Amino acid sequence: MSVGALGKPERPTLLPLILRRHQGLIMAAAFFLAIFTLLQLSMSSSFGYYDVSSTLGSCATIALAAMGQSLVVIVKGLDLSAAAVISLVNVTLVVSMQHTQAPAFVWVLLGMGVGAIIGAFNGVLVAYMRLQPIVVTLASMFICQGVTLLVMKEPGGSVPPEFSSMFVGDLIPNLVPMPLVVLVGAVLFWGLIRQTRFGTNLFAVGGDEEAARANGINTSAVKFFTYVLAGVFFGFAGVFLTAQTGSGDPLIGPPLLLPIFVAVVLGGTPLSGGKGGLVGCIFGALTLILTTNVLLVMNISTYYSTIVEGILLILAVLGSSISQQSPLRRQLRFLRDRVRSREILRARGASLNRRPLRVYDPSQPIIPIAKSTSFRDWLRPHEETLRFSAPSYLALAVVLIVTATAFGSRFEFSAYLNSLLVLTSFLAVLALGQGSVILSGGLDLSVPWMITLAGVVLTGLTLGSNEAAFWALPLVISIGVLIGFVNGAIVVVLGVSPIVVTLAMNGVLQGAALIFSNGSPIGFSPPIFRWLMTGALAGLTPILWFLAAFVVFATLLLSRTTFGRRLYAVGSNQTSARYAGVPVGATVIGAYVVSSVCSCLVGIMLSGFSGQAFNGMGDAFLLPSIAVVVVGGTLIGGGRGHYFGMLGGALLLTAIATLLSASLLPDAVRQMIFGSIVLASVVLLKERRTS
């Protein structure tokens, strides 16, 4: 039975249809033209050949990487390892070039090959083992970073000038710069892909995976090859970067991750998958580079660049969702209704529930589910918790035994335990924050610079004075509450994906910390915090007493409060939670607030531990904060997990780190091991498949 007025189907006018189909690309180009005009107006000289060439040169790496990322995004995936692949290719090329001579195409193939291998690794885990792209690529990102550091410890080396000029020189001097050729080549390559069945299947899988499968498309193969192809793009971006910078730098990649996502979204590929394209990425990257140039022209410090990138990312995501059923408009309508509903509820003063309707007799005793004393019965409610927490404690026991054996007679258990627990305290606190967000179904990538900002602000304000700590501490915590609130509010009200929001927020916080400290943090941690982390109280480091209290608090918060209960409900199934009257928005915002506050606490503890704060001190905590949660049996995506398990994860990872730092293995190995542990635990703790 047909619904609504059908009438005669009209012959469609195709122009609006085509416009809509390419809306993303058109918007990307328009955005680029706008920023280009703005730059022209604010510059004294006009844009010459040299400017064109250098602008293209500096945007090509991001554009190429964003093209790869767009591919993954089109199949509804996400590749966080993109930037790490770029650094890995960079150092691999530079180191190999020191030893061997080879024609340039060999180096290009090597770079793309390295990318393809990592892409294949991601692809197998995502497409065939059906793990979540976020976890997989986060882990491979850290593994790549570890390998990168193994290949090259410090920036250095150089590449032959002929190699550089192949990519950043001119094809025809003063007419066609090489970067343009490279980008046009990439666009043509994409054009070829679009002409194949794979090109159609990409969009089919991203648009509706089940439908694609029902149509006989091998969805796993499509996803696998997408990750491989994306890896090739990342690899090529690494090759280009190497030619452009002319040297190796193991740390060049990570700061590119944010710009890559900005370029993807500005380029008109929505993160929801199934739509978009690769051409827009070039406009996206150009817009980004020109924006930085506008800042330069306007004499604004480069500290602001990550802030601008972060804000651009959020705006671009919002812009791309405007034509769809805008979450903002829905929220405004909701607010209007809410005001009216509150007025009416207040005016009524009473609700129906004052006269409860019972179809059961509340005085009737319950069929006794006997308060049995048997161990099995006591265990039953906790069975799941134990099943998923136990592995981390078992592994911990193994690591402790190995440590004791390795140290032999020099092993002093009480001293070891004390220092292990002190070091664990950072991750134990972070675990509650990251854990809450993950339980709610999100992810908080703003942890690193929230930690740093808190540390920098605290030491900068107190300048090592205990008295100042009295007002500085609440101030720092309030900043945390505010940031968490903003994170949560954007996720809830604007409906932007948590990864995007917190990635952008991390950029904003980075800018804020740099601006506040003017590049190099000053001051010292107040003595009280130094005492807390390094002193002694009743035979133990004082923080341990607080840690004990914190563990009790965290466990009860998640398991015995309405907030905790609702967190699980929201993470497990947001719709059913909403339909059960759970205030979903408030609960999600609460989770982000908890996370930011926990990060602040860690920032304060860290600066107390080392006596002062330094920029980037939080960077090492992102993966571990997620790792401990996952290792502790929590499900990424929400709904399952327990603080007891997360604590086990924190102890395990810290014990491993301690063991490694005592051995002669380089620090890089630690990142690789952490990444592998995360992967291993998502594989091992995966729920048995029911379908």
Added chain:
Amino acid sequence: MPIAIAVDRLTKNYGATRALDGASFEVNKGDVHALLGENGAGKSTIVKVLSGLVRPDSGDVRIDGRILPFGSPRASRALGISTAFQEISQIPDLTVGRNLLLPEEPLRAGIFIDRAASRRRVAEIIEEQELQDIHPELDFRDLDLPLRQKIEIAKAIARKPAILLLDEPTSALSGKDVDWLERRIEQSRASGATIIFITHRMPEVRRFCSRLSILRGGQHVGTFATDTVSDDDVMSSIVGRSIGSAYPHRAPTHLPLPDAPALLAVERLAVSPRLLEATFQIRPREIFGLGGLQGMGQLELFHALFGIESPTAGNIAVDGRPVVLASPRDAVRVGLSLVPEERKTEGLALKLCGKHNVSLPVLDRLSRFGWINSGRERDEVARILARVQVQSRALFTPCSAFSGGNQQKIVLAKWLLTESRILLLFDPTRGVDVGTKREIFLLMHEFADAGGAILFYSTDTAELAHLCDRVAVIYRGRIASILDGEEASEDGILRIALGTGSRSEKAYEPAE
């Protein structure tokens, strides 16, 4: 006659839900074979097994004597199986033309898509499937539901399959389109296809199918030649007993008081574009039915009443006072409860245990300053679970471990615990076994007897006719009629639901 499809002892479990329980039947070559059964009887699971989307736990299927490899859509296609799915399986953001060709667009040089050949092929399909009213360059998402369904069907037929599976192909089609389908089926048969046709509508079975098989609870009940069985026999085979006994009797002393003030009053409520106008009142002790074909605005009405969507016009009054419901939380607060359409995605958090699901709406009552009194929580949940006859292990076991019927009872327990006076039930018996259905009906009676008001939508017209005090029938977004007493028979409801009561449009003749 040679056998085209032989299904042998197929079994499939989803967690605790048994979708197929050793079903076996055979389909003759060249037949149009109807597959009938209640919702949840296993029809769609069979289609998905044959299409390679679902891998059964045991059993096997032979197509023309050859074993069908399970779990591979491509293997199924290679054996000539082609399916028009109930949940339409086209890609919304691709054009109609590309969807028609997916995933086998014509190639040039073995790699690149041949655009010219593609266009020709699409034009051919459109010509031969009589789809001239659809432009191939439109995006699939721009089509309305009947056109989408026609594309789904046409695409399956255009592949010239040996086996054609049509899973409820008429659910969105009206009279003219059903005629179109008849021509398609003829066309396909003429080119040698064997067809399995799934539907709920007996007239269509009589029109299209020569034989029919009935499934119940995942088992095969019987296969008959269509002209040897009466509708009543088929119906009782489908439900497994004579129809009347499925519905408990309600004591006449508990019938709603005719002049009691309305508990829920809805006035000119609209949620554009689907729901245009709904006005009705439900009194205490009343079970108020809502009938109509799917997608006529029922869902929007329920959503507006529970604060999920905001109405574009109209008023809602609860207990005589106007309310504005900005969210389900508001609805729960003023005393409304909703058993939603999809219990697995809307009704329950399957990963969580029963206790955490059931206590969710009343957490505020069970806690002080955010601290949950867990002893009281356990006691109250245990008591209400016992009331709806769910085992107490549901307290600590994830809801995914329970069958559909038990899950629905946990949903009901959740709302009974809120002690609200108004219960909104959206198709609560879908995919629920017969025994549990009866338990749910009894609970509905008891809720109404205690003074509650129930708004009850069901896709099963018989339930409406047997359980409700009054039935409002919705047609094209408006309440076309509110039927009372004798009028509210299956026949009366269906007549208005099909629009034959008020309009002259010819749908199809309902079963006599």
